[in-house]
Amino acid sequence: MVTTHNLGFPRMGMRRELKFALEAYWRAETDSAALLDCAQALRQRHWAWQDTLDWAPVGDFSLYDHMLDMSFTLGHLPQRAQGFGGDELEHYFRLARGQGRAACCGGAIAAAEMTKWFDTNYHYLVPEFDTQTRFELDDRRLRQQWGEALAQGVRGKPVLIGPVTYLWLGKMRGGGDRLQLLPALLEVYAELLKRLHAWGATWVQIDEPILVQDLDPDWQHAFNLAYHQLKNAPVQILLASYFGGLGDNRYLAANLPVAGLHIDAVRGRDEVSALLNLLPSTKVLSLGVIDGRNVWKTDLYAALGWLEPLAQRLQERLWIAPSCSLLHVPLDLDAEPNLDPSLRGWLSFARQKLQELHLLARALNHGRQSVADQLQLHQHGLIERAQSTRVHRSEVQAALRASNALPAHRPSPYAERARQQQAVLQLPQWPTTTIGSFPQTGAIRQARQRFKSGQIDAAAYEQAMRDEIALCVREQEALGLDVLVHGEAERNDMVEYFGEQLEGFAFTTQGWVQSYGSRCVKPPILYGDVQRRLPMTVHWSRYAQSLTHKPMKGMLTGPVTMLNWSFVRDDQPRELSCRQLALALRAEVLDLEQAGIAVIQIDEPALREGLPLKKADQAAYLDWAVACFGLSANGVRDTTQIHTHMCYAEFNDIIEHIARLDADVITIETARSALDLLEAFERYDYPNAIGPGVYDIHSPNQPEVERMVALLRSAAQRIAPERLWVNPDCGLKTRQWPEVRPALQRMVQAAQQLRQSSR
């Protein structure tokens, strides 16, 4: 008999209940009891939806982030977050967001750094270590959730981030080797496993996703050390790897002294037979056969064809599961009544994926004939997808072929372009700008919702957005910013907005996926060849430019980010889909230029996120990603200034490729990770202009002028001041105007101070 299990489940709820409960709590409109009740009700419902599983995850639910939860469980917080006392929830949110709820006691601190969770669009809060770091078990969160699961009769499997991954993902402040902390950390894990056993847990899932990355001998040794030390734990450990195959860590992972190993059998399918030969005959092998990173239906016939001999061979030792936590896919396809019916038949969201898993298990355990009708029904959509005429467009194929003849570079090198652009733009030293979005107020969202539900017509919506743009331009002029933006009021999201206007994309109404904290996105679904129907942004930018004499930045999302933040086709290489996107965006860039927009920003915040986790695969990705950016950007004249923007990832290791994008200006997040990144720019001798984000827009705290001046001064020691810009570290859509105005005022003041002192 095969066993089924799940690694993690979406947390937000069918109607994003958690988001609304969190935000109401932060605004101090509700109390902690209301928030905790909502969280508990969600857990209960989500376990009920997983009741066909042999083992359901417990402890994967989080109020903000599972890494932050782990930091609290391990009793280890940075110095600045300690000693506040008082309310536990306030304490938790203070570290996540920089402050607790509105008007509450306890004061503000610098929020923990936030960065991408492997190659996903989920962001985690980075643990901070120093040589003084101590750990002390705090089991309250897990005890609570385990108790609830027990009361509900859930067959639960506690889920923990593993000790080696936890250290790897953290940052050591002030130098030192974080592996030195491993022995102390392991003591806490050992104690935690004892407690889980005492509460009745038999299997514990320990997530070590770094096993799919390249590990040097020290880190490989850390795995041996850790799991040999934990091998006497009274529970059975299921060591979970995901987001790729084990590669060179296969032998290591197979031989760690744990009871079971979970692998991503979607991305790592090719290595399963080799792994089987390495795996000791006592160990459980859990195969993640359902894709937890995309939304396409699983080909169950193909999966069964592959699994049946494995089930014969492994018998009770075979477990099956989604490849990773289902956190990264939308919750329920049944919440999408308006989705095109044929497309619907191609898709599977979190709840459907668990149904697929259940069907697979029944077919394996009782024979295919026991579920023959369900299997046939399931496969119907797959056949339809394979035969659909909606997927391929001959004109797109022709345009792609023709694009091979386009020049790969701008007409002139950067220095010459910069001279020509300055002659047109006449910008002061330390030019100030913002990243694009301004507050997405309740009024803006309500207007859009009223438009979508037919309560207002297109003309009324258009006027409402124009009014917002006009307001945004007035505000920026009053602030004295140099290069303005229209504010992106008309965009529900920087990817979804474009997806909605391109052929080849479908979109959902409830397909929310958590991005960080309470923030969610609805990734569009790229199912067919991509084509631009009409200009997508030109009329908004032209209107915004008509309101000011200052340069108005056109604002686009780049092809690589469009690709990485969408659910994309699995029937052709990602590179090809990206080139199609790049061609559509190139047409938009040229139309913006034609409309008199002299500065165009092509955002690529997800360039780094798409980087394959294994070094051997990275060069090929970077080559086509850089080429696709170039395809979208390089058709413009020298006088048109191309900006790009990146945020919330480690960029140090790809600076050379960022330079190859040859954007005239890059605005980049640096506020939370201090000057590490600028040092990398200096080391690489980055040639073009840079706007290091001078303050963290994710925190409600006001930036200090002196701090921004100091950051820019120290940037100027590394990069020639005439190539430096002054800007926040990301868009302002999540903030409110009363926060944005004073923050930007201070930022402009910082630029003025620098101009004065350099006179």
Ligand SMILES: CN1c2c(nc(N)[nH]c2=O)NC[C@@H]1CNc1ccc(C(=O)N[C@@H](CCC(=O)N[C@@H](CCC(=O)N[C@@H](CCC(=O)O)C(=O)O)C(=O)O)C(=O)O)cc1
């Ligand atoms: C820059 N970032 C982005 C990432 N990925 C993206 N796809 N997009 C990004 O911008 N990844 C990295 C970072 C992550 N950062 C963010 C920042 C902010 C959000 C965010 O604010 N998300 C919103 C949802 C945005 C959206 O789609 N809005 C729609 C629908 C709004 C809505 O909820 N409407 C209500 C009714 C109206 C009301 O009363 O308010 C409803 O339908 O019920 C829109 O504007 O039309 C969020 O709320 O979480 C995400 C990632």
Ligand SMILES: N[C@@H](CCS)C(=O)O
């Ligand atoms: N232009 C976008 C970039 C976010 S990464 C914004 O300002 O929201």
Ligand SMILES: [Zn+2]
């Ligand atoms: Zn950003």
